Structures are given as C-alpha cells and as structure tokens.
Amino acid sequence: MAAEPTTPTPILRRGYFTDGIAGDIKAASLEFFGTATFIMLGLGGIQAGSISDGSLVEKRMYWAASMGLSLLVSAWLFYRITGGLFNPNVSLALWLVGVIKPVRFVLYCIAQLAGAIAGSALVRALTPEPYNVNVSLPDGISKSQGVFIEMFITAALILAVLMLAAEKHEATPFAPLGIGLTLFAGHLFALAYTGAAMNTARAFGPAVVTGFPKSDHWVYWLGPFLGSLLGVAVYTFLKHYHYWTINPGQTAIQPQLSPADPVDTLRATLNMTDENGVRRSGSITEKRSSIDRRGPSASIDKRRLNDSAV
Template identity: 60%
Template sequence: MKCRLTTTPFPDLLQAALLEFVGTAFFLTLGLGGIQAAACLREEPPALNIEQTIYIATCMGFSLLVSAWMFYRVTGALFNPNISLALLIVGVIDPARFIMYCIAQLLGAIAASGIVVGLSNAPLAVNTVLTDTTYAKGVFIEMFITAALVLAVLMLAAEKHEATPFAPIGIGLTLFAAHLWAVPYTGAAMNVARSFGPAVVTGFPDSGHWVYWVGEFLGSLLGAGFYAVLKHYKYWRINPGQDTSDYKQSPPDPVEKAKESLNKALSNSPEGSGRTRVSPSMV
C-alpha cells in the first residue's frame, strides 16, 4: 500500500514553507529584538528585574499576536516546530507540510537572530539559558508552558467557532502570560526554533540547550494529548451554546423568571386559589 506524505502539490507546499519562513523571521525579529533591547538597557547585566521581565513578555506576546494575525490566513502562522508537531499529531497538517514547516521555522529563527545581532551594537543576548533552576525543573517548566501554547492554538485556531478569527489575540496573550512565569528560570522558549536560532548564531554557548528540545517535545505531546481527550469525550456537550452570538441564547429576564416562580408557588399552595397572581403591571 503506497503511503502519501501529502495531498498538496509540491509547488504550493514549497510556497507555503517559504512564507512560513518569512512569518517566523518576522515574528522572531520583533520578539528577539525587544529582548536584545532589554539586555542593552539593563544597568547591571547579571540582574533581571520585574520591569525587564514584563518588557520581554510584552515584546514576545505582542510580536506573536501581530505576526500571527498577519500570516494567519496565509500559512496558518505556526512559527513553531512544536506547534507543527502538535498539529501533525491531531491530523491538522500532513507529514510533508510538517517537515517543510519545521525546516522553514528553524531557518527563520536563524535569520531573525542574524538580523537582530546585525542591527545591534552589542553581542547577541537573547539565548535561552537556565537560571536559578535545575535541568529537570527546566524541562518541566518548558513542558507546561509549551503545552499551554499548544492548547491555545488547538482550541482557539484549529477548532472552528465564533472566536476563531480572534485566535491570535488569545495565543499572543498565552505567550505573554507564560513569559511572566518562566523568563526568570528558563527564558520561556516555548519554541525550539526560538532557542535554536540564537544558539546557532552564538555557537551554542550553553550546555543545557537540550532542555529546550526535550521540554518542548513533551509539551507538544501533553497539549495535543489533552486536546485529543477533550475531542474524544465531545467537550462541547458539557456547556452547549457557549460560543454562539445568538442573543436568543442569553439568560432569560430574571424578573420574569422570579414572577413565574412566585406564581407557581402560589398556585400550588392550599390557599393559592384565593390569592391574586402577580402580573407584569404589578411590578
């Protein structure tokens, strides 16, 4: 039985990969550029205060929000091999697109790192390194924040609903929130390409680079696995109609509901037959 890696014509697949490269480079140039600026503005290089953490989180979160919204209808705006892996697992993309996208995303990260260091007067300072944590904790931190990003992409973008056109907002805010937690410990990669690009440009200065491959890989599995469980048990039946914009699905008038309950109580009581029913004009 012949196995086909894709149903997309190769020229279209190549074009999509090229545009994914451009989108990834755009996203990471803005994001890593902000991190480089934060490093250059830091008064004491070893220190990382709250303001700089928020600055970094804002740069990365807003960069993803803007870039994803721009490229959302072009390539899907994945920009991340770990998101690509999750989409492959759940069947959104095929193996050929996964391979082409991963290559494009890794090359895009290298290009973005080169652009940032080329336009800066200081050495590249955007590598993700473990700080005040162990390898094991670093792996689990990266796993959890990557899983959060994967789940945000799957539930907001891959799942089609009323809020799908606004998925980049939720995905960007997820990246922002995860950075607030993980920047002081791991640098909050959430994306193996984001770690790989600067490492290539700077010659892999950190021996813990493997953490960002293992942690992100596990995060892809965790996020995709949880999404698969939600789909298998038909999560939409738990709270039906939650994503509708039909005003008729809004809660009923609380005053009318209270009057109906009161009238029902009066009619069921032994003395109810002689009592006056509550009408709208009496309220």
C-alpha cells in the first residue's frame, strides 16, 4: 500500500522564502524610519539642551529626559509596525530568545545603523551650533569601567524590553512607557561617565557624521553587546524557573483577588476564640472559601492569571 502524501511544512511551501524575505525587507525599511525618528528627536534635544542656560545637572536632566521621551514616543508610534526596536542590541536579544528570525535580525541591524546615521546627519544639518552629541569617556573613567557601565545599563534596557514587550500580559500595550523610563533612568546614571549610549546605533550615527573623532568608540560596541547577553541570561533564568508562579495574579484585574477588608480580617481574628479561650470556627478563610463554592462561574482559576501564557 502506497504511503499517503504528506502535507508540506510551511518552510517548504512555494513562495515561502520570497514572501518571508519581502516581509523582512519591508519591516527593516520601516525600522530605518523609526530609528531615524528616535535619533533625530533624542539627539536634537541633547543639541538644544547643550546651548541652554542652566547648571550641568540641569542640562543632564534635560538630555536624559530628551532621550527617554524620544524613545517612549517613537517606540509607541512604531510598536505595532516593526516592534519599535531602534537598537541593534535589542535586535540581538530578540533574536537570541527567538522572537525574530536571523534574516530579520541582520536586516534590522543594518536599518538601525543606517537610520542612526540619517537621524544624526539631520540634527547636524538643522542646528547651527557646534555638534555636541557624540558619546565618549571623560577623564578619570577607564575603558574597562566604560565597558561595564554600558553593559549593565544596556542589560537593564534589554530586560525591560523582554519583560514588558516580549512577554505578553495586560501591561504589554504600555511597554513603550516602561522602556522609555528605563532609558531615562540609565541616562541619569551613566551620562556623567559614558554618555549613556545603551545602543550601538546611537553611538555609531554621530561618530560617522563627525568622522570618528574619539578612539574609544569600540567601548560602545563591546559594552552594549555584553549587555545584550547579560539581559538575555537574566531573562532566561527567570523564564526557566517560571517566574510567573512566584507571585501569581500580579496583572489580574478581578476585584475578587484583592486582599480582604482589613476590618473584616481583624474581626475574624478576634472572633476565633471565645471568652474561655477556646478556638472558634468561622475564620475569614472559611468565609472566603464558602464564596468560592457558589459555583464554577464564581471561582477564578489563578492559573489563567499568570503573566505568561507559557
């Protein structure tokens, strides 16, 4: 008896590679525009803040807010289109955890570096002041310190992307808000020490426009690269040990899962013993259990409230 023909797998289906690559090129093209938008807004704010009156601390707050808000806005605009990555180190992390495929990863990295160059060139062409947006290590900071600072702040950004955007839960639509705030916090820490690139494309764009004026540019490739690996390692650890089981229901919206009324809890505790010190029944736990026995519609399966669908 002849064997029945098998259905071809999707990867062998006619036109798969053509359609897949076409989609990747389209996504990368839009990622180019998203990255250019982010870099133009962020570096434009840094350029404007550098000529404003105020103390150095005030200027650094201005720069940090400019980069954080620029990422927040740009990522929210492009979040449903390309994912709003704008960062080769984020692309690396998403490829390592399997969110994007190798071809899209390569095309995204090219688009992000090119978009950073375009955004940086726009800022230089549109502003009359001396170009003041390159990142470099100041005096007193060694190259090894710069690498590790960039590694840790990039790892924080990577973890924010993975936990807020890659992991699907009720707060996922608001992921750009948390990711932008993470970039802002990283700048508050590292602006004084490394310039807080947290993104190889952000360092690469201005360096290309100005002809690589600093010899420590490699720091902004190695540090964020290691940060991607560290962020993925932490995420992998959390995922492997089922982080959502440690404190389940954190993203639940059902009022029934809220804590009991403290007054009722206190009363139940006081009523557990009578005047002779004999323990009584009828604790708050039993009362809540009786509510849960009203029927299947009244009970809530906490397993459905996990932060992950895995």
